[in-house]
Amino acid sequence: MKSPRSPKTVAALALIVAVAVAVAAWLVVAGRDQQASPVTDSPARVSPVTGADASNPELVAWGSDVYSRHCASCHGANLQGEPNWTVRRVDGTLPAPPHDVSGHTWHHSDAQLFEMTKWGTAAVVGGGYPTNMPGFADKLDDDEIWAVLAFIKSWWPEDVQAVQARRSG
Numbered sequence: 001m002k003s004p005r006s007p008k009t010v011a012a013l014a015l016i017v018a019v020a021v022a023v024a025a026w027l028v029v030a031g032r033d034q035q036a037s038p039v040t041d042s043p044a045r046v047s048p049v050t051g052a053d054a055s056n057p058e059l060v061a062w063g064s065d066v067y068s069r070h071c072a073s074c075h076g077a078n079l080q081g082e083p084n085w086t087v088r089r090v091d092g093t094l095p096a097p098p099h100d101v102s103g104h105t106w107h108h109s110d111a112q113l114f115e116m117t118k119w120g121t122a123a124v125v126g127g128g129y130p131t132n133m134p135g136f137a138d139k140l141d142d143d144e145i146w147a148v149l150a151f152i153k154s155w156w157p158e159d160v161q162a163v164q165a166r167r168s169g
């Protein structure tokens with residue numbers, strides 16, 4: 001004669017079923033989550049662009065993408081610049097300075113920053129100035145330059161942004 005299942009066995013079976021159901025539900029939810037996040041998430045271009053407006057989150061997001069592709073290799077992923085950036089090398093060039101508030105990017109007006117990014121510091125300073133800061137006129141259009149500058153400015157504390165804004169007139 002079959003022995004009736006003990007209450008312990010029934011409880012153990014119920015637990016196994018409950019765990020299996022929970023795992024299955026989790027897999028379905030996790031799968032849905034994966035589908036929801038897009039594979040490519042390049043931020044959209046913003047139009048129209050009226051300048052380096054750091055208070056515009058879409059422009060800043062776009063500029064962040066431009067920055068990581070074109071600037072981070074020299075100026076650092078966290079805008080920290082290269083080590084010893086104030087010390088000129090023997091060839092006369094300077095390492096890439098930080099763009100965060102520890103550098104002097106914020107000492108310049110928007111127009112000056114735009115010129116330096118578009119044409120490079122050699123073209124702006126003149127006189128055969130030795131530098132490793134290239135111009136991006138052939139890589140970035142004007143809106144992309146404003147976007148990357150908006151992103152850089154968004155790193156500065158509000159009081160520094162206000163000082164720099166007065167310089168930009």
Ligand code: HEC
Binds near residue numbers: 095
């Ligand atoms: C190949 C390395 C390199 C890349 C890439 C690069 N920079 Fe520079 N950048 C430099 C160096 C080096 C300097 C210092 C210039 C000098 O010689 O005075 C500089 C200086 C600057 C300055 C002047 C900062 C100041 O305080 O005077 C700005 C603005 C600037 N870069 C913006 C950018 C932006 C925006 C990008 C990306 C679109 C970028 N740079 C990409 C190397 C680079």
